[in-house]
Amino acid sequence: MITFISGGARSGKSSFAEKLAQDNYHRQKGGNLYYIATSLPSDEEMEDRIARHRNDRGEEWQTIEAPIHIKDGLLDLQKESTVLIDCLTVWLGNRLYIDKADWEDISQEVGGWLQAARARQLNLYLVSNDINEGMPARTRSVASYIYMLEKLHQLIISSSKEIYQVIAGLPVKWKGG
């Protein structure tokens, strides 16, 4: 089952998604609880932040660092596991600007996550960011980043059973739940 969660910066979307995933894991009999971290530890400050986040999440979580490739890792997970991917915006940035991937590769990879979730009966929670409601993009590269992100959101949403927009820590339900 796929759940999509999005919202503005500091809207509480990550905490909400973690809680949803953790509750699901406690209800679920099989599988493990995984956190797929997409950030690259670029400097000391970032490393500290990552370490702090990891501590905050508690011992139940197993963290997988996957800033670029996620699909193959998902296929290796134990069946019926609960998996949280946080977040799509960082991952897309990594794919575009570090990995220099094109749209074809990117959309195939995300399609692969959805397929893997079905194949392994995973409970997949995907977190993203609403970044398309600010000032229109000034440059072609920013516009195309936002365009791709919106396409990915729509692709994920079309396979999602539950969809939430988080505003000020409160979930607004768009579908299911």
Next chain:
Amino acid sequence: MQLVVGGAYSGKRKFVNREFPDCQWLSAYENQSLDQWKLKFKTAGLPVVIEGWEVWIREEREKAGELESVRNHFESILSDMHQFEKQTCQPIILIMLEMGRGVVPMAKGDRAWRDLSGWILQAAADKAESVHYCWHGLSRKLK
């Protein structure tokens, strides 16, 4: 009058095409001018979709400069459209961009552009019988 609002690439056009499959379009993205809006009502009965407001707002602000006069200009166009729709029974659908949710822009001109777009969006929502908000390809009726 009906309003469809949402962020960039949020599925506004897709929503309109689904709800109103047969429409006449006036679009700033096709370099069409808003002054031409009445000319778009060629085929009686067919709804008219008007999109790209933020482009027209930016152009008008660059021309006029004065915030209040730009705001009044667009509000009076919206009133005219509202009247015209009542008289002709020809539906008007406005597509507007939500662009107010980022950080405050550094440049004064951008702040003015963003303020005006927000005010004009509110005026449109006030006059519209229905307002739909699009979010990542989904839509929700707000009014």
